[in-house]
Amino acid sequence: DAGITQSPRYKITETGRQVTLMCHQTWSHSxxxxxxxxxxxxxxxxxxxxxxxxxDKGEVPDGYVVSRSKTENFPLTLESATRSQTSVYFCASSESSQMNTEAFFGQGTRLTVV
Amino acid sequence: QQQVKQSPQSLIVQKGGISIINCAYENTAFDYFPWYQQFPGKGPALLIAIRPDVSEKKEGRFTISFNKSAKQFSLHIMDSQPGDSATYFCAAAYNNDMRFGAGTRLTVKP
Structure with missing residues (x-):
């Protein structure tokens, strides 16, 4: 199916563990x-x-690492998870080279750090 | 320091009423102002957007009003329906930077 998918949808991890959130899009958005x-x-x-x-870094990059070896995949890694990183994470993609066009969001990953 | 301030945090409207959500921004470099709608368990989806060269944009029951001099913009939902119940986010963007408001949870009562 075309679109943007995130996995897992839910994740519980312990403080200090490394966790990777996956994001895959099928539109070939840049x-x-x-x-x-x-x-x-x-x-x-x-x-x-x-x-x-x-x-490139956004507004709140500390504690996170990303990579993009292929256009369609953009994983996010928490190298040593902290409780403050408990959140809902959304991946998005856009065909434009600038943010002033529509961004398409995945369904989100709910991460709980205990 | 939040660059886009959104109000109210929550809003309850009767079916058929008008829902109004307001946003204010700081950075005059922003040149794109979208509104996203988010249903529980889903990602945000673009609802309507405006650029600063126009003062109003209407799509069906949804209207954005934009006041460049005041650095404010608002979303009006006419004839609000229970299916409009969702969280609404305003945003402001320039190049690779898009900042979101904190969101407004809208409940439309039947």
Missing amino acids: YMFWYRQDLGHGLRLIYYSAAADIT
């Missing part, structure tokens, strides 16, 4: 993004990628 959604903060940009092998 731009991909990772956001976290927290009550009272809306969505905040963690990292974005303009193309394969090109990534």
Whole structure:
């Protein structure tokens, strides 16, 4: 099916563990993004990628690592999870080279760090 | 420091009424102002968007009003329906930077 998919949908992990959230899109969009959604903060940009092998920091990048070896995949890794990283994470993609066009979001991954 | 401030946090409207959500932004470089709608368990989806060269944009029951001098914009939902019950996010974007408001949870009562 065409679209953007995230996995897993739900994840519980322990403090200090490494966890990777997956994102896959089938549109061949150049731009991909990772956001976290927290009550009272809306969505905040963690990292974005303009193309394969090109990534850049967003508003809240600390504690996260991304990679983009293929256009369709954009995994987000928490190298040593902390409780403050408990959140709902959304991946998004856009066909434009700029954010001022529509971004398509996945269904989200709810991550709980205990 | 939030660059896009959204109000109210929650809104309850009767079916057939008008829902109004307001946003204000700081950075005058923003040149794209979308509204996203999010249902529980789903990702946000683009509802309607406006650029600063127009003061109003209407799509069906949804209207964005934009006031460039005041750095404010708002979403109006006419004839609100129970199916409109969702969380609404305003956003402002420029190049590779898009900032979201904190969201408004809208409940439309039948």
